[in-house]
Amino acid sequence: MVELNIRRVNRNSPYEVTKVKSFYSFTTDFGIEYVVRFDEDDLVQCDQSYQFSLLNISNKPSPRDSKLRKTIIAIISEFFTVCNATMLYICETGDGKQGMRSRLFEYWFNTFEFNSKYMYFHTTITDLEGVTNYISLILRNDNPNLKAVANKWVDTVQLMANKP
Amino acid sequence: MTREDVFARLAKSKAIKMQGIEEMKEYLREKHFKKTGLVLADDQFEVW
Numbered sequence: 001m002v003e004l005n006i007r008r009v010n011r012n013s014p015y016e017v018t019k020v021k022s023f024y025s026f027t028t029d030f031g032i033e034y035v036v037r038f039d040e041d042d043l044v045q046c047d048q049s050y051q052f053s054l055l056n057i058s059n060k061p062s063p064r065d066s067k068l069r070k071t072i073i074a075i076i077s078e079f080f081t082v083c084n085a086t087m088l089y090i091c092e093t094g095d096g097k098q099g100m101r102s103r104l105f106e107y108w109f110n111t112f113e114f115n116s117k118y119m120y121f122h123t124t125i126t127d128l129e130g131v132t133n134y135i136s137l138i139l140r141n142d143n144p145n146l147k148a149v150a151n152k153w154v155d156t157v158q159l160m161a162n163k164p
Numbered sequence: 165m166t167r168e169d170v171f172a173r174l175a176k177s178k179a180i181k182m183q184g185i186e187e188m189k190e191y192l193r194e195k196h197f198k199k200t201g202l203v204l205a206d207d208q209f210e211v212w
Contacts, residue, residue, distance in 0.1 A: 023188055033195075035188040043177040053181050055188045057196065058210030090177060092211040101212055128171050135174075159170050 002038045002050055004078045013074035014067035026071055032056050034068070036075055041088055044137065046152045047145040049086040052076070069108045080118070080140050086149055091134040102134035109138070117141060121153055125160050185211055 001022050009017045015026040023037035038050040054072070079087060089105060091098035102122070109120060121137040137153060139146055193204050 020191060021187070023184070023191075025191075033192065035192065037184050037188060039180050039184045041177050041180055043173050051177060051181055051184075053184050053188070054212035055185055055192070056210050056212075057192055057204060057208055088177065090174075090181060092181075094211065105212075125174070127174060128168075133174065156170055159165065159167050160174075162167065 001040075002079055002083050004075065004082060008081065009074050009078045012077065013071045015071045017071065017075060024075060028065055028068055030065065034071075036072070038079055038087070043088055043156075044086045044149055044153065046148040047086045047139070047143065048083075049088050050079070050083070051088045051090065052079075072108060073114065076138070080138075084140050084143050086143070086145075087138045089136040089138070093131050093133060098132065098134050102136070105136060119143075119146060119150070121150065123153070123157050125157065127160075 004019070004024065006017060006019055006024075009024075013026070015028060017024050017026045019025075020035070023035050025033060025035045027033045034054060034056045036055075037053050039053065041049045041051040043049065043051075076087065091101040091105070102124075106120075106122060109115075109118075114120075117140065119139045119141055123135045123137075125133045125135060127133055137149070139149060143149070189204075189206075189209055192209070196202065196204050
């Protein structure tokens, strides 16, 4: 588990973030509570890696909310402050909306400030069941394993893409 | 490392994610129940 410094997160986050058990929570102006966590993962084998997960109650459509984006970026930036590891995000595929989630995630992070600090690898992989998976890796530009992760990830993606 | 090994690792990563998601769902369910007396169904969550 990655322990974030909540004070630092809240200095940059428009919504107040609190720690709950092993995850982090915030509620938007629209009354939607989001919960976020980082779980240790080993899909990327040449660097310590954590998987980012996000969940909310979806009984009402999520409005366009720039504060949501800023809060998520504040949380992820803090993750990279305390942990110079690889962050992995695999879009949920259960409801078939993974393409939309992936585009939104890319849009959130496609800013000059973010791009100047982090390296972002985005991959689309069809698994053995025919499900399209959208996977993103984010690393700090100064991660000492950046080159190794990039090379290994290219090999991994090629292996998955090559049908027997 | 074979193609099957890589897909097995991807499946493991997805399982890790779902395990964490279940813990967070439990928290939101409990909170929602205390507030409204209603139990949230699985399709009322949006997993990102």
